Amino acid sequence: MEKSINRRLLLKLLGAGGALATLRPSLAQTSAQAETPLPSFTGPGPNPYWNGVNPFVVYPQKLPLLRLTDRPVQLETPRHYFRTVFTPNEAFYVRYHLDELPNEIDLSKWRLKLEGNFARQLEFSLEDLITKFKPVSIAAVNQCSGNSRSRFQPRVAGGQWGNGAMGNALWTGVRLMDLLEAAGVKPGTVQIQFEGLDRGKGPENLGSGRFMKSLDWGDPVLEETILAYAMNGEPLPMLNGFPVRLVVPGKFATYWLKHVTWIRALTEEDKNFWMTPAYKVPDTPNGSTTPEDVAAGKVKMVPIGKVNMPVRSFIIDPDGSSPLVVGMPVKVRGIAFSGHGKVVKVEVSTDDGKTWRPALLGPDYGKYSFRTFEFTWRPSAPGTYVIAVRATDEKGNIQPDTPVWNPGGYMWNKIERQEVVVLAAK
Numbered sequence: 001m002e003k004s005i006n007r008r009l010l011l012k013l014l015g016a017g018g019a020l021a022t023l024r025p026s027l028a029q030t031s032a033q034a035e036t037p038l039p040s041f042t043g044p045g046p047n048p049y050w051n052g053v054n055p056f057v058v059y060p061q062k063l064p065l066l067r068l069t070d071r072p073v074q075l076e077t078p079r080h081y082f083r084t085v086f087t088p089n090e091a092f093y094v095r096y097h098l099d100e101l102p103n104e105i106d107l108s109k110w111r112l113k114l115e116g117n118f119a120r121q122l123e124f125s126l127e128d129l130i131t132k133f134k135p136v137s138i139a140a141v142n143q144c145s146g147n148s149r150s151r152f153q154p155r156v157a158g159g160q161w162g163n164g165a166m167g168n169a170l171w172t173g174v175r176l177m178d179l180l181e182a183a184g185v186k187p188g189t190v191q192i193q194f195e196g197l198d199r200g201k202g203p204e205n206l207g208s209g210r211f212m213k214s215l216d217w218g219d220p221v222l223e224e225t226i227l228a229y230a231m232n233g234e235p236l237p238m239l240n241g242f243p244v245r246l247v248v249p250g251k252f253a254t255y256w257l258k259h260v261t262w263i264r265a266l267t268e269e270d271k272n273f274w275m276t277p278a279y280k281v282p283d284t285p286n287g288s289t290t291p292e293d294v295a296a297g298k299v300k301m302v303p304i305g306k307v308n309m310p311v312r313s314f315i316i317d318p319d320g321s322s323p324l325v326v327g328m329p330v331k332v333r334g335i336a337f338s339g340h341g342k343v344v345k346v347e348v349s350t351d352d353g354k355t356w357r358p359a360l361l362g363p364d365y366g367k368y369s370f371r372t373f374e375f376t377w378r379p380s381a382p383g384t385y386v387i388a389v390r391a392t393d394e395k396g397n398i399q400p401d402t403p404v405w406n407p408g409g410y411m412w413n414k415i416e417r418q419e420v421v422v423l424a425a426k
């Protein structure tokens with residue numbers, strides 16, 4: 001099956017017409033904007049907004065998504081696209097750090113380069129990657145470290161994401177280790193660095209105009225990491241990393257480099273801005289600390305690559321937009337995932353977290369995928385109810401009902417809630 005997917009893909013990527021081989025979208029296309037002003041601020045207190053409060057905008061190859069910023073491009077996926085276990089490519093969120101994005105890529109010239117402390121300095125075309133290496137597929141959740149950052153109290157700087165800076169896809173590509181073995185990693189290598197094609201100034205005077213991330217040589221995640229050329233059986237959308245991106249299962253998306261064009265074996269630790277000081281978390285069990293401890297210089301910070309994504313779950317339906325009716329069954333549905341292993345239990349509460357009952361889990365697409373759940377609830381009296389959901393993974397990690405706080409606004413995983421109104425049946 002993989003073989004035929006691949007032949008089809010190859011045709012799509014390289015074949016006649018080549019519509020996708022060189023995309024010529026204008027990244028400046030604009031959108032229909034909301035006609036009435038939206039509320040401007042979502043906190044403090046219980047947050048009624050699942051997504052961030054932002055206008056819809058349309059970019060090439062994308063459905064209308066919620067715009068956080070346009071330089072760099074940051075687009076959030078609206079809640080209803082999480083009704084399916086795989087997030088549609090056209091609705092998949094977008095996050096960049098720099099403002100000059102590759103707008104078209106000529107695959108007759110593009111080459112992936114392996115350089116640095118390798119026995120052989122190699123170059124591969126996209127066709128080489130597709131045809132010379134065994135394709136592998138993995139379902140995995142890509143989640144921004146700052147997903148749900150708008151919930152932080154006190155608030156922290158950075159994109160004020162709601163819950164939609166995440167997505168699940170079936171990724172197909174080459175095992176990173178197959179590429180590294182072909183080049184021959186020489187002794188003395190400490191990290192493998194990845195760089196893409198986007199450029200820009202980045203934060204002032206920090207030498208940050210190239211987005212680069214490195215994984216430790218010897219980190220077990222390298223065994224599962226792939227360089228993906230397909231997402232849900234299609235070429236990657238340009239804004240999600242065409243022609244190839246890194247998929248680092250279980251790790252936050254900051255390591256999932258897009259448009260990967262350079263892979264380097266480093267003999268010294270990568271100290272570029274995007275490794276340090278950016279993207280660091282307190283070295284505490286759940287990445288949490290306090291503003292006071294940070295101010296007092298008490299907190300040891302480590303790269304977020306040292307941790308896996310904490311367990312999370314989300315209520316997708318009901319979304320509170322319409323009332324429920326006494327005696328009428330309603331399906332509470334959503335998704336759950338964990339970077340630590342398979343989700344083994346999802347529980348739903350209809351009394352704001354006082355009592356919990358198990359939900360039915362959907363199909364298992366592997367431990368790094370979203371897992372859907374469903375719970376049938378028949379409200380017996382009118383009123384306002386708070387539905388809550390919490391997941392447990394195979395390592396026994398369970399979502400806390402306490403908020404996370406750290407200066408980067410990372411690793412949020414508090415139990416999610418949805419308020420609903422139940423009306424009397426007439």
Ligand SMILES: Nc1nc2c(c(=O)[nH]1)N[C@H]1C(S)=C(S)[C@@H](COP(=O)(O)O)O[C@H]1N2
Pocket residue numbers: 092093094095096097098142143144145195196197198211239240241253254255256257258259
């Ligand atoms: N080349 C490149 N890759 C990148 C980034 C970037 O700015 N440039 N951002 C990273 C971060 S922080 C995130 S959250 C994910 C977002 O992936 P997506 O835009 O495909 O959703 O890409 C990662 N890979």
Ligand SMILES: [Mo]
Pocket residue numbers: 095143144145146253254
């Ligand atoms: Mo991110």
